[in-house]
Amino acid sequence: MVRDSEEEQGMEQELRPETPSGRSRRIERLRGMDDLLPPAAVCQRGIIGRLSQVAESHGFRPVDVPVFEYTELFLRKSGEVLAPKLYSFTFHNRSICARPEFTASVGRLYVESLQDEPLPQRLYYYGPVFRYEKPQRGRRRQFTQFGLEIIGGESPLADAELILLACEGLEAVGIGNFCVVLGHIGAMLDLLKRLKLDRRARNFVLSNLENLSRPDRGLPYVEERLRELYPPAEHSAAHQQLVSGAKREEARAVLSALLGRLNAESALGSRTVDEVVDGVLNQLSRPDQVPLIRQALALAEQLHRAAGPPREALPAATALLEQHHLSQEPLRNLTDIVELLRAAGMPEERIIVNLGLGRGLYYYTGMIFEIYPTLPQGDEPQLCGGGRYDDLIVSLGGRQRTPACGLAYGVQRLAACAQGEWTSQPPQxxxxxxxxxxxxxxxxxxxxxxxxxxxxxxxxxxxxxxxxxxxxxxxxxxxxxxxxxxxxxxxxxxxxxxxxxxxxxxxxxxxxxxxxxxxxxxxxxxxxxxx
Amino acid sequence: MFRGTVETVRLALPSKGQLEEPTLAFLERCGMRVSKTNPRQYLARMPAFPQVEVLFQRPADIFTKVRDGDVCLGITGFDVVAEGRSDGDETLVLYENLGYGGCDLVLAVPEGWLDVNCLADLADLALEWWEQGRPLRIATKYPNLVREFLYRKDIHHFTLVEASGAIEAAPAIGYADLIADITATGTTLRENRLKQLDDGVILHSEACFIGNRSMLARGGPALAVAEQMLEFIEAHHRGRRYRSILANIPCHEPAALARQMLDRPVVAGLRGPSFLPIYDANGDCVAVTVSIVVREEQLHQAIQEFRRLGSTEVIVSPVEYIFSAESEAVGRLRRALGKN
Missing domain, CATH: 3.40.50.800 (Anticodon-binding domain)
Incomplete structure (x- = not known):
């Protein structure tokens, strides 16, 4: 089937055989990108076929989007975590990239062509996505996603439908054992807002939620990153006093005069004296972010530890949010979703509620979920993941705020777990x-x-x-x-x-x-x- | 340009800039003098390796020529290699730090940016500008290293302006906001009123020895030359840190002197002291010549010890090479080639 990573890495360590004269040297496959031989290709097609059937039985319509987009599209909202993984390049002076995911593209498609159609829009798609990462088993630089978007469906009902559909898809490809980890990014977003973290600190926390929940990384890893990226602050609370309130103008005058005297204008490059003075003042008046980040991480860690079946995890999370004077709204929303899932006949033991769950992409605003083949312990491959992103359409230039949620399956990961018989018929x-x-x-x-x-x-x-x-x-x-x-x-x-x-x-x-x-x-x- | 026959092994050396002279001097110190008949010629020979043909090339070209297999071996700046290599390519770094041509690839901003002194400050500025829709432009000849470094530091919003030559002038001219460039002493940065970020060293680079993986894997003269060169480079590097000492010490009983010396670790030698007897006219042993090798930082201490033992004269000379039973660098090369 698919050549797996260990084998491949081994191959790459090995030397290419000496070319016998007269024969062209073989051209190798790119690292982290796989060929599909007929049996694997048949399996992949079969899976996509079954998932398409399930999607269409729910009223979804297929769409397709280009493999290349302007890089800006993916940096706009999903940004930081994906940036280093983009296959981006400058072509005729525009920065373009191979898509690392579909949601932003489908959002763009909706804004461009479907805004006048009645809501909700149920759309599905599949195809390769590209992420420049260290290749390993279950993580390839090119892989195939099958995804769904419900644009214009409000929570909790659309969320519940999405999750049920996700499970139905898994069953349709013969995966009967799996576990849905259900979270809500709203709790962390509320905390970050209350702590008044600046944008960089906020990004730091959100992008590290995933690391926090990984057993091989956890808090020590995140602390290490924090120390690396946030060296001890040189400015004290006394500095803050110096430039706060009415004193700011005084400080500005002094700084401008000093800079003038130092003949600094000729050494400012593209910035003006005012910009630099403002920069210094902002820096002096900004509270040290590190204690705030630690506070946010501590709650995320507590929420993560409180994860469990809804019956236990929901009350535990309620208590934690209360303790930190945070809004209960995300939990109420999550409880409603769980209720709907239960009413639709989903066995409760399939659900783990984890309010500390984080998914690298920043565009999520509400419920998020991930599905694993068993109880997630560490590096099990995630079969499916998704969530709600009510801001995405507007941030991509949509006319009005449009609720939206979606999910994507990793098709190769499904193929690795799928029980079904996928064979092509030989000629007769x-x-x-x-x-x-x-x-x-x-x-x-x-x-x-x-x-x-x-x-x-x-x-x-x-x-x-x-x-x-x-x-x-x-x-x-x-x-x-x-x-x-x-x-x-x-x-x-x-x-x-x-x-x-x-x-x-x-x-x-x-x-x-x-x-x-x-x-x-x-x-x-x-x-x-x-x- | 003619291509070498099977027997010739092509070695590319830097022809221009700051690496040329130090490279030739280094090779000479390692016992691999390059004999250049005409200073303007681009070809030369090495008397120690008759099968080697030396080509003088620009450092950046040396890397690509070795990677592409036009040349089997080369000496160039590590910065060029680190920037140019990609996973799975043909370049093999045989010896990373040859001990000369040291420089740093650093991020530097205009001196007047009082609010930007470290990477965290730069990260704040990058986000602030990005929110304003203003690109943070970084001029550099090293886009891959810079991008990778900034990503690792969680700085994602920037535009690289690839430029060649006079990068330091970019902020003043206005086509970039800051730069990432090579600096050895920082003088050029200062002269252009730029300051290096405190934690802005992206890479430390020295001259390095590289080879083409496939060509070396075939064995034959290419591998033999590479291994011999590595042996000499390594032995020279090791030898450089040591001094050889000869001391005459009056002595009638060598065994007693040996005991005294063994009690003093600095002069005890690796496996104990060895003596050459000195005889007087009657045929009696009246003194010995002691020969030991010490680390350069222990030289003064060793001399003092010899004085205390009554030494009349101490002769110190440099150590050209120290060869161990097996060369580590050769071992690494063989492992990298899958030959053990």
Missing amino acids: ALVCAASPALHGAGLALMRQLRQEGLRVELDLRNRSPRANLDYALKRGITHLIIVDGTPTAPQYHLAPVSAPKQSVPMTDVQALAAAVRGAGPARDAKEGSHV
């Missing part, structure tokens, strides 16, 4: 012309047989009957049809691969087709002969 017959003069007759016969609904393949290599038999056996083809006679009056000999000696000459194509299908008589009705 191999048509072999006895001589080159009969190639035309062979092609004509092929067309007729296909019209009869058969899958047939032509011998392109002028093999001997023996060799054709071997080939048919290897490919799982059940019948050989040898074409002889003359181009104007061809004769067909049908032989089952299992008993090649029992070949039957025929001229009637319909009878031939029937015989291959096994539905009709084994011998040609008209000739009635037996060899």
